Amino acid sequence: MQETNNVEYQRAAPDHLLSDFIKCYWSVHNPDQEEKTFSILPDGHFDLLFRSVNGHIGISLSGLWNQETTSVVPGKSTTFGISFKLPASEYILKESIAGLLNAEKEVPQDFWGLEPADLSDFNGLTEMLNRKIQQRLCKNIDNRKLHLFSTLYATDGAITAEEVSNTILWSNRQISQYFKDQFGISLKSYCTILRYRASFDHLNDKELYPQQNYSDQAHFIREVKKYSGVTPGVLAENENNRFIQLSTLKKE
Secondary structure, X not given: OEEEOOEEEEEEOOOHHHOOOEEEEEEXXXXXXXXXXXEEOOOOOEEEEEEEEOOEEEEEEEOOOOOOEEEEEOOOEEEEEEEEOOHHHHHOOXXXXXXXXXXXXXXXXXXXXXXXXXXXXHHHHHHHHHHHHHHHOOOOOOHHHHXXXXXXXXXXXXXXXXXHHHHHOOOHHHHHHHHHHHHOOOHHHHHHHHHHHOOHHHHHOOOOOOOOOOOOHHHHHHHHHHHHOOOHHHHXXXXXXXXXXXXXXXXX
């Protein structure tokens, strides 16, 4: 467990059978009465969120984000999240998230049958969800799509659409249409988000020069400001632990 601004943060990897679909499970617990505010940065994943406040659970599904957003953690609350890789939208949740770009929607309260008490046992909850999600996972999976995303994640987005197409033997037109219909974002835009996310490790180590195949320093600064709203220097400084993803970053 990590602690940032007196907010407790936990994170766990999924079962290996779900590693193509889930980045991680995580939780944020605020034991204080006053709410805490953080900035959330685009990271190329989408989340299913279970929020427990005053004994009640609220559930929401977020889409992809391509801009910095503010997250408020209420006092005496726990938020449990599943950070999904993109294939999960089709093969676990079985719906498009194209309409949720920079947004989230409420999910029915009986979704997956969780109770407020479940959120107090992080390890028990992750084990329960591993089982539930494996049961929901589609049996018929297009291996081209898994190959597509394994290629994007392995390269941190530092690959062209043509290279992707040649690697997985799927046409640019088909890939572009798939991204538009399923995620509401272009392949090129998604790759720039992955490349930006890959800079977090370097920025967290106060390294302000690009490592992810940016054309030059000016290009890197523009991309960071586009997705963070601040310069690389401000992001690296992370004053008052404003950017929780950097504060809780673990090298992978």
